[in-house]
Amino acid sequence: MRDAFHEDLDTITDQLVEMTHLAGSAMARATTALLDADVHLAESVIAADEELDEMRENLDALSIDLLARQQPVATDLRIVVTSMRMSSDLERMGDLARHIAKVARLRYPEKAVPASLTSHILEMGQVAERIVTKAGSVIASKDTETAISLEKDDDAMDELHRQLFAALLSDRATFTAETVVDLTLLGRYYERFADHAVSVARRVVYLVTGQFAAGVELDHEEEEEASGETVLRPGAASA
Amino acid sequence: MRDAFHEDLDTITDQLVEMTHLAGSAMARATTALLDADVHLAESVIAADEELDEMRENLDALSIDLLARQQPVATDLRIVVTSMRMSSDLERMGDLARHIAKVARLRYPEKAVPASLTSHILEMGQVAERIVTKAGSVIASKDTETAISLEKDDDAMDELHRQLFAALLSDRATFTAETVVDLTLLGRYYERFADHAVSVARRVVYLVTGQFAAGVELDHEEEEEASGETVLRPGAASA
Structure with missing residues (x-):
């Protein structure tokens, strides 16, 4: 039988997995709302984000309560602290899905995404769904293999991001400034x-193995892509 | 005389204040590098970000150690947990300054910011410096008055952000797609x-008063501006 502390930890894990489901669902629906210019769906994504915010608050309250009551040390302490960070990542993912839904709502009845980029954005949405589903599996199973495959999905996302910039900056492109802003x-x-x-998966791997792969950072951001650096070099526009 | 726990808390507070100094310095130098197309300054901002990352790691290690050794409860526990969140905010602010420096480096020897928008970006940089300086004061002094004035600076930033979108989308604008991407x-x-x-300041206020002002959220993001919603309405381009 599990002791009270580990039962609480199981509850935290279950809730984190549930947060990945909500974030994944929000992202899937946000992408559909964006590509179909479906304002009702967009509204529902925007409204539903509150649930994710609340889950995060409740989970944090449970974690703090657990720290106060059980006074965990060593690994147990790290698990609780890391869970709070994961809930923060997941809550933020919900915010990002909501941002996408807000772009859809803003441009309604027009579509924010021009026809020539629809399949590209659809693919970004699909990779986003896949990666959050895997993050949920990693939390539930602590499976480091899945965590590693998730890094590959993230590479795919970075490549799609690069290609999006290239499309926006192509000499043949005739997008309006509004479209360039929206797509950026x-x-x-x-x-x-x-x-x-990726941050969520890496935190789990770190808890399980006590280490990261070489060159891997905890708070992941593909810096080069963040500022479009690998794409936006002078001359890239003519590629 | 302070006990060991409160001495450690003082250390954490001092380090958080130091992180605001580093983030503020990074932001000031990133803005200068951007507007002057100073690639050496940009490089130094990019390199210096590592220091902020390390401070955050050390601070988190100290916090976890403090939790394990001192087993704080109630308010003391919340102070430690909140400090970890503030260090996360401050580390992220360093990342954002680095992103700005990377845009400067990417466009060198050209200037990323067109002459017509230089004073506007300079003003955004000045507001950013002011707000992080105030965040440092709030951490050090727990002064809720300063925290409130910081919200006003954030409103000023949101207004500047709105105006930037309006400039990018103006009918008279003749910016290249590259400039629109960069400025977005x-x-x-x-x-x-x-x-x-703002999140940092609000966390301090919450610790001091146990509550937020009505309608105020802990993890602050001005949603409307995030997706450019209040600016990017159809028709705004002709404003």
């Missing part, structure tokens, strides 16, 4: 969503 | 920097 922000939202999922 | 990202970096400073 959307690209960043999808990429940051994936970054936070 | 830069605007978001400055605005997020201010958001994290």
Whole structure:
């Protein structure tokens, strides 16, 4: 039989997994709302984000209560602290899905994404869904193999982000400034969503193995892509 | 005489204040590097960010050690947990300054910011510096008056962010797609920097008073501005 402390930890784990489901669902629906210019769906994503915020608050309250009551040390203490960080990542992922839904709502009845980029954004949405689903599996199973495959999905997201910039900056592109602004922000939202999922997976791996792979950072952000550095070099526009 | 626990808390407070100094310095230098196309200064900002990352790691290690050794409860426990969140905000502010420096480096020897927007970005940089300086004061003094004035600075930042979008989308604007992408990202970096400073100040106020002002959220992000919602309405381009 599990003791009270480990039962509470199980509850925390279950809630973190549930947060990945909510974040994944929000992202899937936000992408659909964006590409279909479905304002009702967008509204529902925006409204539903509150649930994720509340889960995070409750989870943090439970964690602090657990620290106060059980006074964990060593690994147990690290698990609780890390869980609070994971809930922060997941809550932020919900925010990013909501940002995407807000772009959809803003441009309604028009579509924010031009037809030539629809399949590209759809693919970013699919990678985002896949990566958050895997993050949930990693939390539940502590499976480091899945955690590693998630890094590959993140590489795919970074590549899609690069290609999006290249498309926006192509000499043949005739996008309006409004579209360039929207797509620049959307690209960043999808990429940051994936970054936070990577952070979640890495935190789990760190708890399990006590270490990271070489060159891997805890708070993940693909810096080069963040400022578009690998794409936005002078001359890239003519690529 | 202070007991060991409160001496450790003082150390944490001092380090958080030091982190605001580093983040503020990084932001000031990043803005100068950006507006002057000073690649050496940009490089130094990018390199210096590691120091902030290390301070955050050390501070988190100290906090976890403190939790394990002193087993604080109630208010003391909340102070330690909140400190870890503040160090996370401040570390992220350093990342955002580094992102700005990377845009400067990317466009060198050109200037990323067109002459017509230089004074505008300079002002965003000045507000960012002011707000992080105030965040440091709030951490050190627990002065809720300063915390409230910091919200006003954040409103100023949001207004500057709105105006930046309006400038990018103006009918008279003749910016290249590259400039629109750069300025969209830069605007978001400055605005997020201010958001994290607001989060820091609000966390202190919450610790001191046990409550937020009505309608105030802990993890601050001015949602409307995040997706450019209040600016990017259809028709705004002709304003």
